[in-house]
Amino acid sequence: MHQEGQLSAGSLVRGWFRMLAGLTIGSVTGLLGLAAAAVDVGVVGQTEYELGRIARFDRAVHTNPLTRKGCRRYLAVRWLVGTLGAGVISMLAFWYAVAISMVTAWLFDGDWGLIKDGDRVTLELIALVAIPGALVIFVTTAGVVGVAVLDRWLATAMLGTSQQTLLRQRVAELTSTRAEVIEAIDDERRRIERDLHDGVQQRLVALGMLIGRARRAKGEEQLQELLQQAHLTASEAIDELREVATRVYPAVLDDSGLETALEVLAERSSVRVEISNELKSSPGTALETVIYFVASEAVNNAAKHADPTVVEISVWPAPGDITVMVWDDGFGGADPTGTGLSGLARRVKAVDGTFEVTSPEGGPTTIYARLPCE
Structure with a gap:
């Protein structure tokens, strides 16, 4: 328990110093952003830099697609936060300098030039200044966190979506997904x-x-x-x-894994099926089941409606997700709202994935499913 407390305190201190560094940079870029907004040049790039700075030194901001008008308005206001941050940092630096100077003068008999006992700064003077000085240092130290939160809030309010709104959207999405499942x-x-x-x-x-x-x-x-x-x-x-x-549910999926299940699917298909599976390890039963059924339904639809000569199944990982692509050289025209493909879309959406069908008349047909994974 004591070690956990130490780790928590260390994390808080490191987080405070990150915020301090972010505000220091933001104090300078606030004026640059105001200049960019004034001449309406480079406002999108400057806004992207500010969002990257906030994400690096604090937390990422969920934003809507950036527009020139929105970025200009944001930068025209954000310089106030930068100025406030500069003031807090300056006050913090000043009071730390005062505190260090007083302690140094008391320890080394320096000439303080205020209330003195001979040539020594007295303990009474330090005690007299220590209480209000400590309060000011505490307030300015907390002010660093406050301005950092204000900086992130301003970007969210003017460019993005708040956490509460995201949470409500997520609840609505899960409710809809549950009904679709x-x-x-x-x-x-x-x-x-x-x-x-x-x-x-x-x-x-x-x-x-x-x-x-x-x-x-x-x-x-x-x-x-x-x-x-x-x-x-x-x-x-x-x-x-x-x-x-x-x-x-294919029993071979549990018995032998996704690779074998896809091979069995290819063997039973009435058309030629080529498989490219780049997964090095199992992503879990739930995702393997979705991958299999995406491939299975896509192959069956192609064989039944598109008269292809070949169907290609490709599965590959990427940071944060797995992509499944099924391509066929049939005559196209697949209807995404049909029973089979709409059922697949709901199955993919149930695991927070995205589903896309591209099937122009004359072909080819390409089905994409992107599945998030850890």
Whole structure:
């Protein structure tokens, strides 16, 4: 516990010195920003520098896209904060200099030129000045933090979005995403029901009828023919049931990982599929599932609607996210609002990802999914 307290105090001190350095630079750039705003030259670049300075020495500011007018207005006001910071820093430096001078004079018998006892600065004088001096030093020290907060607040208020607004937007986004996920789950359930009803169930009904006919067969030749048809129908039912189960969740993803799951997807596809997976390690079950279903749905859509000669699946990591791209050379025209692609968009959005479809008439079609990861 004592070590944690020391680390916390050290962090506070380092943070204060960072703010002090940031304000010192900001005191100079405030006047430069005022000059830029006055002549309306380089205001966007100067604003970007100020935002970078705040992010480096304090915390990043969430801003909207910068405009020339907004940047000019911000710089026309920001010099006041820079001047205030310069005043606080100057006052802090002055009082620290006074304190150091008094202590030095008392220790080394210096000539102070004020109230003296002979040639010595008295303890009474130091005590008399110490209390108000300490208060002023404390206020100016805290003032560094206050001006830094004001600096960040001004940038947020004039150029960006406050933390409270971001939080409200995030809550609204999560509420919407939750509703979309529930809708996507319901759509998937209805799709599974249709697959079972129109596919597997019909095969099983046909299988039952074939077995019934075989039981009533009058000759060995007719019996063998019906049994052969029943065996073929049973195999088709098993294949369709396996296909439905794979669409629900591919077991190979848990058993062997994403690489093998994508290879199995390519082997089962009716079109040629080429895979490029640059992930060196597993990003986690949740992201692997999303990556797989993006690839699977995109390949199935291409094979069903675009008549491509090849589909390319590419997966690669970047700082902070994973990108999945599925490209095909079909005749394009894919509808992002269709059942399959809109379901994919909801699935990607559920993990805070972004989804994009580019499919002009005549092709090619490119599907991008960017998934945030640690």
